[in-house]
Amino acid sequence: MKVLGIESSCDETGVAIIDEKGKLLAERLYSQIELHAQYGGVVPELASRDHIRKITPLIKETLKAADLTLNQLDAIAYTAGPGLVGALFVGASVGQSMAWSLGIPSIPVHHMEAHLLVPFIDQASGLQFPFLCLLVSGGHTMLVQANGLGDHQVLGQSRDDAVGEAFDKVAKQLGLGYPGGPAIEKLAKQSISKRDDFPRPMIDHPSLDFSFSGLKTHTLLEYKKAKQLSEEKADIAHAFQQAVTDTLYAKCQQAIEQTGLDTLVVAGGVSANRGLREKFNQLDDVNVIFPSMKFCTDNGVMIAYTGLQYALAEKFVGTNEIKVYPRWSLQQ
Amino acid sequence: MKQIIRSADKMEAMGATLVENLSTPAVIYLHGDLGAGKTTLVRGALRQLGHKGLVKSPTFTLVETYSLDSLEAYHFDLYRISDPEELDYIGIREFCSGSNICFIEWPDLGKPLVPKATMEISIEYAPEGRQLSIVNHSL
Numbered sequence: 001m002k003v004l005g006i007e008s009s010c011d012e013t014g015v016a017i018i019d020e021k022g023k024l025l026a027e028r029l030y031s032q033i034e035l036h037a038q039y040g041g042v043v044p045e046l047a048s049r050d051h052i053r054k055i056t057p058l059i060k061e062t063l064k065a066a067d068l069t070l071n072q073l074d075a076i077a078y079t080a081g082p083g084l085v086g087a088l089f090v091g092a093s094v095g096q097s098m099a100w101s102l103g104i105p106s107i108p109v110h111h112m113e114a115h116l117l118v119p120f121i122d123q124a125s126g127l128q129f130p131f132l133c134l135l136v137s138g139g140h141t142m143l144v145q146a147n148g149l150g151d152h153q154v155l156g157q158s159r160d161d162a163v164g165e166a167f168d169k170v171a172k173q174l175g176l177g178y179p180g181g182p183a184i185e186k187l188a189k190q191s192i193s194k195r196d197d198f199p200r201p202m203i204d205h206p207s208l209d210f211s212f213s214g215l216k217t218h219t220l221l222e223y224k225k226a227k228q229l230s231e232e233k234a235d236i237a238h239a240f241q242q243a244v245t246d247t248l249y250a251k252c253q254q255a256i257e258q259t260g261l262d263t264l265v266v267a268g269g270v271s272a273n274r275g276l277r278e279k280f281n282q283l284d285d286v287n288v289i290f291p292s293m294k295f296c297t298d299n300g301v302m303i304a305y306t307g308l309q310y311a312l313a314e315k316f317v318g319t320n321e322i323k324v325y326p327r328w329s330l331q332q
Numbered sequence: 333m334k335q336i337i338r339s340a341d342k343m344e345a346m347g348a349t350l351v352e353n354l355s356t357p358a359v360i361y362l363h364g365d366l367g368a369g370k371t372t373l374v375r376g377a378l379r380q381l382g383h384k385g386l387v388k389s390p391t392f393t394l395v396e397t398y399s400l401d402s403l404e405a406y407h408f409d410l411y412r413i414s415d416p417e418e419l420d421y422i423g424i425r426e427f428c429s430g431s432n433i434c435f436i437e438w439p440d441l442g443k444p445l446v447p448k449a450t451m452e453i454s455i456e457y458a459p460e461g462r463q464l465s466i467v468n469h470s471l
Contacts, residue, residue: 010393048414049421084394086423139392160371161389169366169391213389214340217367224457326397 001074002066003311004059004098005304008051008091009083009111010139014300015055015062017073018308022121026066027301030054051090059094062300070102077307080108081325088324096322107307107316108323111298112330116146117309118302119265119291127289132261134252137268137296138164138179141210143255144330149309152330155255156208163244164270166212170219170240174233184237185273191238192231198222198243203250208258210251215243245276249283256286263287267296338461343369346464347376350453355470356403356431359447361439364455369462373453374407374435381405381433390437394422405433410441419445 001020007013016027030046046053063069078095081088092108099106116133119125132155135142141158161169164181171180176187198218201211219240226232252264264286270276271290280288295301310316337343350360350373362370375387382400390396390409398405406427413419419442428434428447439446450470456463 048418050418051421084422086421157386158388159386162392165389165391173366213367213371217369220365220367 001308001311002068002072003075003077003107003304003308004062004073005109005300005302005307006055006059006076006078006091006095007111007114007298007300007303008055008087009079009081010087010298011048012298013051013054013058014298014303015058016300016304017062017066017068018301018304020308020312022123022305022308024121024301024304025068026062027299028058028062028065029299030058049084049087051087055090055094059098070098073098073102073104075099075105075107075307075311076102077107077109077303077310079111079114079303080323081111081328083111083324083326085324085326088326089322092322092324096320100320105311105316106319107310109303109306109310110328110330111303112140112142112144113150113152114302114306115140115267115296116144116152116265117149117306118295119267119289121295121301121305122292125289125291127263127265130261131263131265132252132255132259133265133267134248134271135268136163136248136266136270138162138168140164140268141212143208143251145255145259145261149313149315154330155259156210156251158210158212160211160213161216163210163212163248164268166216166244167270169216170237173220173223174237179269181270181273184241185275187234188238188241188275190230190234193235193238195235195239196242198239200243200247200250203247208251208255210247212244215240215247241273241275245273245279248276249279252280253283256283263289265289265291267291269293269296271296333466335464335466336458336460336462337369337455337464340369340372343372343462344376344379347373347378348380350451350466351377351380351433354433356433357429358433358450358470359428360433360435361449361452362435362437362455363439363452364462365457368455368457370437370455371407373455374437377435378405378407395424395427397427403431403433406435408434408436410436410438410446413438413441416442416445 013030168180176183
């Protein structure tokens with residue numbers, strides 16, 4: 001069985017093909033490839049989220065890389081939500097039309113469930129349901145209990161800014177580059193005082209929710225108050241990073257106690273932060289898994305992989321309707 | 333109109349006051365630096381309009397939509413927009429019509445394609461908290 005997956009819920013246009021064993025045959029992200037052939041040698045500058053002009057060449061390119069033709073596909077999976085309505089419609093229309101014309105099933109996939117399931121693609125990790133997942137990126141900050149296919153419980157989430165967003169915005173204000181995470185990590189290392197007096201938001205709150213907007217503003221105000229010398233900047237970066245790491249750690253510890261689960265997947269772009277990794281490796285008696293970074297950002301692989309799981313479990317509704325769910329909850 | 337806002341709670345209360353007698357369609361621009369409290373103000377407005385759940389930052393998603401009792405509310409953040417053409421992919425023109433309310437953060441990044449404002453709010457850092465200025469274009 002060969003499943004083609006399409007991701008187009010926000011910024012990235014991604015396509016991937018996977019076989020029945022979950023082996024990745026080919027994958028392409030628009031932002032990472034050159035499409036000379038399809039455009040006759042000229043590569044137009046396409047705006048972000050211009051999925052409609054990117055998707056067909058990307059599908060062709062992925063099929064070519066997998067050495068497959070359209071007729072050899074067995075199912076088409078696409079992101080049906082949550083996300084931007086216009087962006088989702090591109091993937092849904094293309095996915096449904098392809099499936100209909102090829103006479104094969106189409107599988108609508110929940111974008112967040114795909115983030116949760118993609119760590120399984122690395123079979124060496126030994127990951128099994130149920131597990132806890134901390135998803136931390138520019139767009140998401142979420143603690144989820146994953147029980148099985150289509151069975152997930154959101155234990156906590158950010159009430160305002162995503163943690164990656166806070167990193168990016170603090171970095172921008174400090175005059176650092178994008179993405180902010182690596183830039184802040186690098187600068188924080190240069191802190192001599194190892195400043196560590198920033199608040200840990202909601203740490204005493206009984207819920208597993210997060211809030212990073214106040215910490216972001218606190219950091220910006222501290223920076224404005226300071227003389228903005230390079231040492232002070234490094235100290236502020238250090239204090240900010242410590243506060244974020246401690247908060248995420250404390251909430252995960254609380255979730256582990258509450259659920260009794262002993263496996264924690266830490267996924268999303270922010271999980272690349274080395275300080276955070278060191279901290280999480282201190283968790284006693286907990287198997288902490290950091291999935292490969294290339295599967296942590298939005299991509300077609302996670303959609304193809306999740307689609308395959310539904311196909312194998314025969315747990316999907318075959319419909320020709322082109323429908324998207326911009327505000328699809330993970331728990332429905 | 334200018335006013336000093338001394339806390340996040342007061343900013344939410346201000347947001348609630350602003351939408352009490354608002355006529356639709358309304359397009360509300362929110363100007364202000366990072367951390368000024370733009371999303372906090374929108375949170376207060378949406379609660380006043382009957383929204384019960386979270387009001388998260390729309391920076392990553394570009395727009396968060398809220399289906400309320402009598403209207404649809406859209407909370408845009410153009411912070412990540414690099415080309416105004418992108419607004420068409422979001423469908424901003426369809427959203428800001430009818431009996432809808434659109435809150436738009438960082439509207440300058442969407443010019444000239446961003447819909448015209450019926451109200452503009454600027455939030456600035458001040459020693460006592462934040463200074464809020466409001467210009468009502470619909471009067």
